[in-house]
Amino acid sequence: MPTDDTRKTATGSVSRRTVLALAAGALATPALIRSAHAAGYPERFVTFIVPFAPGGPTDAMARVVAGPLGELLGQTVVIENRGGAGGNIGIGAVGRATPDGYTMLLTSSAYVVNPSLYKTVPYDPFKDFLPVSNLGSSPNVFVANPQAGIKTLADLVKKAKAEPGKLSYASPGAGTTPHLAMELLKVRAGIDILHVPFSGAGPAMQAVLGNQVPLASTALPPAHPQIKAGKVIGLAETGAKRWYDLPDLPTVMESGYPDFESETFQALFTPTGTPQAVIDKMSKSVIEVLNRADVKERLNKAGFGVLAQGPAELAALVQKEVPMWREIIKTSGISAD
Known part of the structure; x- marks a missing residue:
């Protein structure tokens, strides 16, 4: 017959196991919920945060794509502008958002430039976000x-x-x-x-x-x-060749500066931890919209080259451009601080 002490020990042991099991379940719950929601994604409106003021190229790209993308997804795509600090404020805000696919970042090349330009930035371009789609460049x-x-x-x-x-x-x-x-x-x-x-x-x-x-x-x-x-x-x-409907506008290279080429990309990212099924659906949908003749025509006339690339291509671009801009900034001595 167990003594009071062994009863206490046994009871305590069960209690600890229960607590540990509950803790593990609590930790797993957010991931399980996100996975379950991914199947019916999106079930409500999706917000694309643009980390710049209205009227710029990233904002223009977002607003051309948002309407037809919302129609395709069956839910409204809301554009929210959060400008400031060269894009760092908006980028940081999305990095802290719940990784469920309902808050995404539509940003420019600032994403790969800022980590080398500022002493501190509120994100790591390789760890805090996952690539969704490279929409275009100009x-x-x-x-x-x-x-x-x-x-x-x-x-x-x-x-x-x-x-x-x-x-x-x-x-x-x-x-x-x-x-x-x-x-x-x-x-x-x-x-x-x-x-x-x-x-x-x-x-x-x-x-x-x-x-x-x-x-x-x-x-x-x-x-x-x-x-x-x-x-x-x-x-x-600064393109490699003259823009198709601005034939009188020369390139910088034509104007006497060889190997002078730079473009600004517009790309969609999501916080790390977003379910892969959500990323895949959003990427596929964005690419489908970008490949529509009417959307492509609107973007071309606005000054964009349409890329319509998926996560793998965007990941490769980030891997290439972060060190590239680091070297350019280091060599030129440019600083934003």
């Missing part, structure tokens, strides 16, 4: 207000050399690829131009249109309609 472009008296890239370099430090240019923000493109031009051309960062390409373009800043470096989409309308003068673009 070249960067240098533009001038017509009142600036600058009509070509050669004019810009000549004026900057004659008046060191007096010219200024707007960019979508510190660390964006348009910012880096102009900084690289400054190094290559040996000129000094003041950088005026904005919280997105939309505000940067408005500053140039209002002649608050004479120059801008931005991705092509927000500048495209303004160049076509003659409201700004396109000086040069």
Whole structure:
């Protein structure tokens, strides 16, 4: 017959096992719930957070895709802009979101640039997110207000050399690829131009249109309609070849700077821990929408090249571009801090 002590020990032992089992179950529950929800995903609206102000290329891409994607998924795709700190605020917010597929990040090349540009960023590009789809890319472009008296890239370099430090240019923000493109031009051309960062390409373009800043470096989409309308003068673009419906806009390479090429990508990521079934469904759906003739035409006319790539291609791009931009930033001495 068990003594009081053995009864207490046995009771205590059962109690510990029960507690451990409950703890293990509690830890497993979120993953099991996410897995169960993945089968019927999406069951409610999905939010794409764009880490820049409205009016920029990432915002434009998101809004072209959101409507038809929502129709295909059977649920609304909401675009939420959270700009600031070159995209770091919005990227960090998504990294902290529940990994269930209902909050995703639609961002630009800032995702791969910022870890090398800032002393600290609120995310690890390899650990905190999983790739979903690489939607498209666009070249960067240098533009001038017509009142600036600058009509070509050669004019810009000549004026900057004659008046060191007096010219200024707007960019979508510190660390964006348009910012880096102009900084690289400054190094290559040996000129000094003041950088005026904005919280997105939309505000940067408005500053140039209002002649608050004479120059801008931005991705092509927000500048495209303004160049076509003659409201700004396109000086040069950073693609490998001229944009198809801007035949008079030369590339930077044509303008005397060999091997000068940079583009801004637009890609969709999701927090690490998101069920693979959710990633696969979203990626497949995004690619299907991007391959629609009407969507592709809208994006081409807006200044985007459509890529429509899946997780594997996007993962390879991140692996390639993080060290590439690290080396460029280190060599040029550019810093956002």
